[in-house]
Amino acid sequence: MTIRGCRDDDLERLHAIQSLCPQAAQWRPQDYLHLAHDPLGTILVADIEQGSSSRLVGFAAFHRVLDDAELRNLAVDPSHQRQGIARALLAAGIQALRVMGSRRLLLEVRASNRPAVALYHAAKFHLLYTRRNYYKNPDEDALIMVRGFSTGTDVPVSPHQ
Numbered sequence: 597m598t599i600r601g602c603r604d605d606d607l608e609r610l611h612a613i614q615s616l617c618p619q620a621a622q623w624r625p626q627d628y629l630h631l632a633h634d635p636l637g638t639i640l641v642a643d644i645e646q647g648s649s650s651r652l653v654g655f656a657a658f659h660r661v662l663d664d665a666e667l668r669n670l671a672v673d674p675s676h677q678r679q680g681i682a683r684a685l686l687a688a689g690i691q692a693l694r695v696m697g698s699r700r701l702l703l704e705v706r707a708s709n710r711p712a713v714a715l716y717h718a719a720k721f722h723l724l725y726t727r728r729n730y731y732k733n734p735d736e737d738a739l740i741m742v743r744g745f746s747t748g749t750d751v752p753v754s755p756h757q
């Protein structure tokens with residue numbers, strides 16, 4: 597697996613993965629383009645080798661505001677989930693954000709999104725607070741989670757490699 601920065605010619609595939617993952621934030625293609633070209637934005641993608649070529653199978657989108665960074669979107673192609681791809685994307689993102697001066701990473705997740713909540717706990721995020729009934733149709737709480745960068749150990753880059 598290779599984690600690298602997103603290129604403009606990846607955006608169609610990112611959007612296709614998002615469409616396969618209804619729990620991901622559903623952005624328009626131009627939203628990815630905008631973030632990819634924002635100096636405060638970072639989009640990382642994961643490629644896996646398939647024979648002599650590679651295939652993009654997941655992405656993580658981050659945005660920095662002062663000392664904080666936010667995980668804005670994250671999705672892994674369902675046919676490649678539970679292979680350590682999201683964990684590796686988060687670890688690489690945290691490493692890059694740290695270098696760029698961020699002190700912590702925040703995220704928002706639906707309380708019912710068990711795979712994502714389990715991932716974030718495994719990646720050493722903890723619950724900061726709950727926004728009651730934040731999501732509509734159906735009404736649902738949002739969990740706001742945070743991972744500080746100054747203490748604690750890093751997420752292992754890829755235990756499944």
Ligand SMILES: CC(C)(COP(=O)(O)OP(=O)(O)OC[C@H]1O[C@@H](n2cnc3c(N)ncnc32)[C@H](O)[C@@H]1OP(=O)(O)O)[C@@H](O)C(=O)NCCC(=O)NCCS
Pocket residue numbers: 617618619620621670671672673676677678679680681682683684704705706709710711712714715716718
């Ligand atoms: C959440 C998501 C990104 C996880 O991606 P992934 O590549 O499958 O996750 P990983 O393989 O890196 O999992 C790392 C750890 O997270 C936890 N985890 C991930 N998926 C899990 C699941 N379905 N059930 C329970 N735990 C899970 C486990 O602790 C796992 O470690 P393990 O496999 O050694 O047990 C993926 O399920 C996804 O794309 N979901 C749809 C989009 C989404 O929900 N995005 C997040 C919006 S906030």
